[in-house]
Amino acid sequence: MFMKNRKKALSVLLLAIVLILAACSDSAGDENSNQEKNEPVGDPQEGGTVTGALNTAPGGQFNPIFAVDLYEETILEFTHESLVKQNESLEFIPSLAKEWEMNEDQTQVTFHLEEGVTWHDGEEFTADDVVFTYQTMSDPDYISAGGFRTLYVEPLLGYEAYNSGETDEFQGVVADDEYTVTFHFAEPEITPLYMASYPIIPQHVFENIAVSDMPGSPESLEAGSIIGTGPFKFANISDREQYTLERHEAYWQGKPYLDQVVWRIVESSVMIGLLENGDIDFTARPNGIPPADFDTVSTYNHMELVEQTDFSYQVLGFKMNHRTADDVNDQVINPDNWIENEKLADQNIRQAIAYAINREGFVQGLLYGKGDVINSPIAQQHWASDESATADYSYDPGKAMEMLDEAGYVDQDGDGLRETPNGDEWVLNLKYPTGNQLRERSAPLIAQQLEEVGIGVDLKQPKEMTAFLNEMDQDNDDTDLYLIGWGLETADPDPTELWSIHSPWNYSRWNNEESEALITAARTAPDALDQAYRKEVYAEWQRVYSEDLPALLLYVEPALWTYNSRINGVEVLPHTLLDNSHLWWVNNAQ
Amino acid sequence: MYKYIIRRLLVFIPMIFLLTIIIFALATAAPGDPLTGKKVDPSISPEVYEQQREELGLNDPLPVQYFNWISSFAQGDFGESMFYNGRSVESLIGARLLNTVYLGLFAFAITLLVAIPLGIYSAKKPYSLLDYGGTAFGFIGLAIPNFFFGLIAIYVFSITFGWFPAQGTTSDPNLTGAAALLDRLHHMVLPGLTLALAGTATYMRYMRSEALDVLGSDYIRTAKAKGMSERSIVFKHTLRNALIPIITLTGYEFGVLLGGAVITEQVFNYPGLGTLFIDSITNRDYPVIMAINLLLGVTVLFGNLLADILYSVADPRIRYD
Numbered sequence: 067m068f069m070k071n072r073k074k075a076l077s078v079l080l081l082a083i084v085l086i087l088a089a090c091s092d093s094a095g096d097e098n099s100n101q102e103k104n105e106p107v108g109d110p111q112e113g114g115t116v117t118g119a120l121n122t123a124p125g126g127q128f129n130p131i132f133a134v135d136l137y138e139e140t141i142l143e144f145t146h147e148s149l150v151k152q153n154e155s156l157e158f159i160p161s162l163a164k165e166w167e168m169n170e171d172q173t174q175v176t177f178h179l180e181e182g183v184t185w186h187d188g189e190e191f192t193a194d195d196v197v198f199t200y201q202t203m204s205d206p207d208y209i210s211a212g213g214f215r216t217l218y219v220e221p222l223l224g225y226e227a228y229n230s231g232e233t234d235e236f237q238g239v240v241a242d243d244e245y246t247v248t249f250h251f252a253e254p255e256i257t258p259l260y261m262a263s264y265p266i267i268p269q270h271v272f273e274n275i276a277v278s279d280m281p282g283s284p285e286s287l288e289a290g291s292i293i294g295t296g297p298f299k300f301a302n303i304s305d306r307e308q309y310t311l312e313r314h315e316a317y318w319q320g321k322p323y324l325d326q327v328v329w330r331i332v333e334s335s336v337m338i339g340l341l342e343n344g345d346i347d348f349t350a351r352p353n354g355i356p357p358a359d360f361d362t363v364s365t366y367n368h369m370e371l372v373e374q375t376d377f378s379y380q381v382l383g384f385k386m387n388h389r390t391a392d393d394v395n396d397q398v399i400n401p402d403n404w405i406e407n408e409k410l411a412d413q414n415i416r417q418a419i420a421y422a423i424n425r426e427g428f429v430q431g432l433l434y435g436k437g438d439v440i441n442s443p444i445a446q447q448h449w450a451s452d453e454s455a456t457a458d459y460s461y462d463p464g465k466a467m468e469m470l471d472e473a474g475y476v477d478q479d480g481d482g483l484r485e486t487p488n489g490d491e492w493v494l495n496l497k498y499p500t501g502n503q504l505r506e507r508s509a510p511l512i513a514q515q516l517e518e519v520g521i522g523v524d525l526k527q528p529k530e531m532t533a534f535l536n537e538m539d540q541d542n543d544d545t546d547l548y549l550i551g552w553g554l555e556t557a558d559p560d561p562t563e564l565w566s567i568h569s570p571w572n573y574s575r576w577n578n579e580e581s582e583a584l585i586t587a588a589r590t591a592p593d594a595l596d597q598a599y600r601k602e603v604y605a606e607w608q609r610v611y612s613e614d615l616p617a618l619l620l621y622v623e624p625a626l627w628t629y630n631s632r633i634n635g636v637e638v639l640p641h642t643l644l645d646n647s648h649l650w651w652v653n654n655a656q
Numbered sequence: 657m658y659k660y661i662i663r664r665l666l667v668f669i670p671m672i673f674l675l676t677i678i679i680f681a682l683a684t685a686a687p688g689d690p691l692t693g694k695k696v697d698p699s700i701s702p703e704v705y706e707q708q709r710e711e712l713g714l715n716d717p718l719p720v721q722y723f724n725w726i727s728s729f730a731q732g733d734f735g736e737s738m739f740y741n742g743r744s745v746e747s748l749i750g751a752r753l754l755n756t757v758y759l760g761l762f763a764f765a766i767t768l769l770v771a772i773p774l775g776i777y778s779a780k781k782p783y784s785l786l787d788y789g790g791t792a793f794g795f796i797g798l799a800i801p802n803f804f805f806g807l808i809a810i811y812v813f814s815i816t817f818g819w820f821p822a823q824g825t826t827s828d829p830n831l832t833g834a835a836a837l838l839d840r841l842h843h844m845v846l847p848g849l850t851l852a853l854a855g856t857a858t859y860m861r862y863m864r865s866e867a868l869d870v871l872g873s874d875y876i877r878t879a880k881a882k883g884m885s886e887r888s889i890v891f892k893h894t895l896r897n898a899l900i901p902i903i904t905l906t907g908y909e910f911g912v913l914l915g916g917a918v919i920t921e922q923v924f925n926y927p928g929l930g931t932l933f934i935d936s937i938t939n940r941d942y943p944v945i946m947a948i949n950l951l952l953g954v955t956v957l958f959g960n961l962l963a964d965i966l967y968s969v970a971d972p973r974i975r976y977d
Contacts (some may be wrong), residue, residue, distance in 0.1 A: 124926070126738040132741050198743045212710040212741040302829045305751055308925040310829065335771035340822060357669045411886025490894070532940055535689035536934040555699060569851060571698040607851065627724055 073129065075526040114652035116633055121334040125308035128288035130265035130294075131203055132213055136352040142312050142331055143644045145186075146294035149177050149196065153401035154639050156447060156556060158259040162191065162266065162295065162648040166383035168258060172595055173223075175258045183318040184290075185268050186299040191318075193241035198269035199655050200239040200249075207233045207277040218264045234522045247268035253590030260557040268293045278499055298320040302433040302618040306650035323635075323651035341628065342366055348629035348636075350643035351376075355626040357504075363628055369531060372627040372638050375438060377445050377554040378504055382423065382547060383617040384410045387575035391542045399576045401567050402467040407471075409486075409494060414473045415614040420459035422466035422519040423512060429621050432504045436624035442608045443561060443619060447640050450559035450604040466519045475520075483522040494520035499547035505549055508620065512549075523547070538573045549575060551623075559604065563584060565611065576616035581607060657968070660976035664961050672953060676729075679949045680722050683942050690940045692736035719950050725946060740943040748932060748948060753914075755825055756921075756928035760913035762844050763851035771856045772902070775863020776890060779871055779898075792859060797857030806850040806923035813846060820846050823925040847924040851917055855909070859902060866898035867938055896970055901968045909960025911952050 085387075124137035130146050134138055149163035157173065160211050163177035183191035204207060204219045206229055222238025240248050249262055264265060271285050271293050284291040289300035289310075295318070309329040313322045332340060340346040349355065355363050363369055368626055387404035400425035410416060425439045441456035470476070476486030484494045494516070498509045506528060513523040523648060529537065538550070552564060563570050567582050583606040587593070588600045627643050629636055635649040689711070691705050709715055713724060728735055734745035778787040814822035821827060824837070825843050870876060871894055879889050918930035929948060936944035968974045 126743050127741040129742075133743055209704050209707045212708065214694075214697070214704055216700050216701060216704055220701075280738070282744065286742055287747075304824075304829045304927075305748075306931075307824045307925070308826070308829060330824065331925055333923055335811055336822055336923070336925075339811065343815055345822070356719065395701075446901075530686040530938060532693045532938060533686070536692050539692065552698075570700065570702050589857075616851065 068108065069206055069380060077207075078353050082370035093484075110635065110649075110651040111321050111653070112323050112651070113325050114323075114326060115328060116630070116652060117328045117330055117345065117649065118569050119330055119332040119340070119346045119349045119353065121332060121337065121353050123331045124309075126303075126305060127281060127286060127298065129267060129280060131199065131208075131215060131267060132211070132281045134214060136525065140352060140644070141294075141309055142265065142294075142515055143544045143642065144298040144301060144327055144647055145296040146267070146293065147296050148263045148265045150259050150263050150280065151645065152263075152556060152639070152641060153273040154266065156449075156640060163262075166259075171254045171592060172256070172258055173251045173254055173457060174248055175262060176242065176246060177262065179245045180318060181245055184296055184316045185270075185455040187268075187309055189268065189270050189315065190297050191266070191268075192244045192249040194244075195266050195269045196247045197239045197241050199264065199266045201236045201268070201273070202230075202277055202280075203235060203264070204228050204236060204238060205277045209438055211278045212281045214376050214619035215264065218261050219237075221251050221253065221261060223252045225252065241267070247307050256589055256591060256597060257560075257596045261555065261592050266295070269613050281532045298327050301326070307530065309481070317648055319646075319648055324647075327647065328443055328481060341369060341421050343575075344368070344630065347633060348627070348643065351625060351627075352642070355628055357432075357436045357624060357626065360434060368631055369628045370405050370631050371435065372625075372629075372643065374625045374627070374638075375446060376623050376625040377447065377556050377641065379440065379443070379554070380502075380549065381446075381553045381617040382419075382549055382620055383405045383445045383574045384419070384547065384615065385541070386410055386546045386616060387577055388543070388545075389541050389575065390604075394540045399568050399570060401575075402574055407546060409492065411612060412473055414469050415475065415620075417457075418457070418466045418473070418519070419516065419521065420466075420500060420618045421462045421469070422462040422521070423459075423515050423618065423620075424459060425459075425618075425620055428508055428511070430502075432507055433621065433624065436626065438622045438624075441619075442564060442614055443565065443611055444559045444608060445554045445556075446622075448463050448559035450601055452605040453607040459618065463515075463519050470519065471519070477520055482520065483517070486522040491522075493524050494546040495524045495526055495527045495544050496549075497534070497537070498528050498548040500528045501531045501552060504623070505551060508608060509549055509612075512547075541571065541575065549620075560589060561604075561607070562589065565616070572616075573614040576614070578616075581610050581614070586608065606646060640653075657781075657835045659966070660823065661857065661961070664964075668954075668957050671957065672950065674737050675953045676726060676946065676950060677722070679946055679953075680725065680942075682716075683940070683945045684718055684721070686937075686940060687688060688940055690942065693739070693939050714738075723944050723947055724948075725943070729946075734947045735943040737936075737941055737944055738946075739936070739939040745943050745947045748944060749929065749951070752927055752929050752932055755949070756914055756917065756930065757927060758840070758845055759847055759851065759917060759921075759926060762841075762848040763855065763917075764909065764913065766852040767855040767859055770864055771859035774859045774896075776867050776895065778860070780893075781865030782868060790864070794861050795858040800853065802850055802854065802919045803923050805853055806847070806920055809846045809850055822846070827924060833904075835935070843926075847917075847926050849919045850923070853954075859905065862901050862905065863898060866901055867894055870894045870897045879913075884967065899970045900959040903970060906958040906966075907963025908956070910962070912958035914952055914955050 088242055112200055120137050120140065124141060125135050127133045127138055128142060130142050133142060147162050149161060150158040151161040153159045160179055162183060166175055168175045168179045179193060185191055186231060199221065200219055204222065204225055209216065219238065224237035227233045228236050231410060236595060238250055238252065238600060242248055242317065249258065251258065275283050275285065279332055280286055286578050288293065289303045292300045296595050297314055297317045300315050301312040302310040311327045313325055315321055330346065332346060337346060337349065341363060364371055385407050390403050390405060391404050393400060429435065429439055439544040440453070441458060442451050442453050444451045470484060475484040475492065477483060478485045478489050484492055497511055498505060498508060500506060510525060512526040516523045538548065562585050563569055565576060565581065566572060566585060567577055584603050588607070593599050629643065632653045634651050637646050639645055691709055711852065713721055736742045737748055740748065774790050778790045781787060810822045813820050821843050826839055831839050839880055866922070875890060876893060879893055914929055917928060918934055921928045921930045931946065933948045936948065968976065
């Protein structure tokens, strides 16, 4: 998971300007609409280059086990592969592993690997590479070298002992023979395939490099030295500007048709123009087209549009508890010490606030009708999502006022704002970060809508994201309401990381035993090995969430992707546009 | 003169030392640290961040952190970025510094080549059509925000006419020799013009008012009375005397040249120091902040020294000893 849209605030302003410019330029659009649409004709052709756009430069770490940002990961989708990948229903399907079997209690998975897979440098891919990748991520030096992805190795058998340096023997992943590898888990693992889905790095390249030196080595940073098994390999890196990938001739699924895939870093406000004149061929996750520009791009006949739901949501969080200053200092999350935020303690109040907010209005007004209003905190693409289990907080200011009246929050001194039942002043502090234009625009609207039902809101100055996160981390402050966006995992719907009592990202400090019991049950074998059981438990959890309401889900931003119709063979998946890029080909390739 | 320069250079050392302390204090005083910005991925366990914080020395007392930084800096090592995994500060700054210097010099050349002749001509023929034109241009140039001009330039010259590339520094990184140079210059035209716009306007206004001053002075009248040629008056007497404030501006401009092109760089996605600087501040990437600030500080100091030296070239009456 990740937080979305940490774009530069400036882009917002730039975007506005370009919209004005674009509005003045209808003639340019007409020229395009006269062009004949390129229909895929005949057989795939070899050759050609396609160019993709990213609005933020990747950090430059192209070793998948040390890569951190989404932009690095996006480029790595072309160059590195994992044992399994996800299909259009988000199920795991074979990739480098052609088949696998699990034991009864899911403590072991044995993968049979594809044979004849070669790395970019011609060496053969074997089970040892898989072992090496997971062993490196379990290494005692991995975290201090800057590695973050321990999630994938923590459930492995003997991880603790190996990671703490007690033993040199790595039991978690074992090569049975050259093309067979077995994952051993310490406990029955609910999501074994997810754990096995990490991109594999080559042993022969890295074996003589100490783990602590890996991130800084040319093999992690420099074109030509970065080796994967993917259909394309790095040919050139112009740092923060252009990343050129060229075809991996000996790709195991067949030689890719395209000569090159180029990633260019492009300022968001200029991107639409470059899509129009053909300099840029595609843009997808994590960027895509801003909702405001969608209609403009849809007039370009040479562009195919993809409109999907993103794996993310924006929330209006209710700060239900604060931590004590001591706990913040000691970095302890102990619900027994939490101090209840009396301003929002009453469940009815949180629900009333939910009814007072016109979420559909945000979708229509801010997102140009793209995107969705949701009530479930599980991504709707997942099997576990169950909107029917949740309460529907449609815009109903009348009901909101009624609920507030009933709860005793009425205006006693005639200033138009409600007081607490004791007659004390009742003003909610709303805090939010800069960086996401739509979110920034929603904040004053939320304050206004709450004031319309008589809730006093003190809209604080927005803060730059790092400062805002720091404030959320150290939550012994005066925050009552906050805005934030969360990206969601595509592999599994487990909401623990955002909503468990013990998670630092539970910024609401939601302390609900029932919820905790349910999310724990949904991850506890043996019952949880059965997906139907998990689905039931998650449905119940969604009901609890939606009733207790630690945060109101405002909207889901749309994933608006586009690619030039001269590219054939593009497969649109819910989580990516870049799968099977070896099958992409362009018309009239030279 | 040499003594003066050496003395000035020696004064730089404590100044730079002081500068590092101030920057370090300011950088670390901002809320959060390099891991706060990274800590947005809930699938990563908090202990991992804690361990990395420890490893990066972020839990040490500030004086210790400062000492660690300055001692490795004294050995010529700018250290590793705390935000970009595995990237050394040197590798981050390296190519971008050159990009920025090229762009800055290119823009500065445009500025001088346009502003000085235009300023002098306006002063020679005040209230002429060209003077009014120049004045209008000056005010518009100052009033138009960089990004706006940049976007219009992209829209008109790049997207509509397709004359110049809109983004980046190169269209093909594999080019070599003259082709690469031309490609680079081609990419530099729009950002260069954008960057030069406001500077040109300022310099032109300075040049005009300064030259007007000089043209009205007694010694010019004397020169005219002696029957000196117009050319000689303008180039030998007016220009030289009117250049002093321009030189002062140039001295300051040196620092701005490195760090001031942020917005232009962003609009044209020109990978220079400015954007890296802003990013490093939002990311709280202390080593990068320190390195760039130091670089800017040193450039400003040298710029001023250079201006002082140039004073004595432009006006031989100014002597240092």
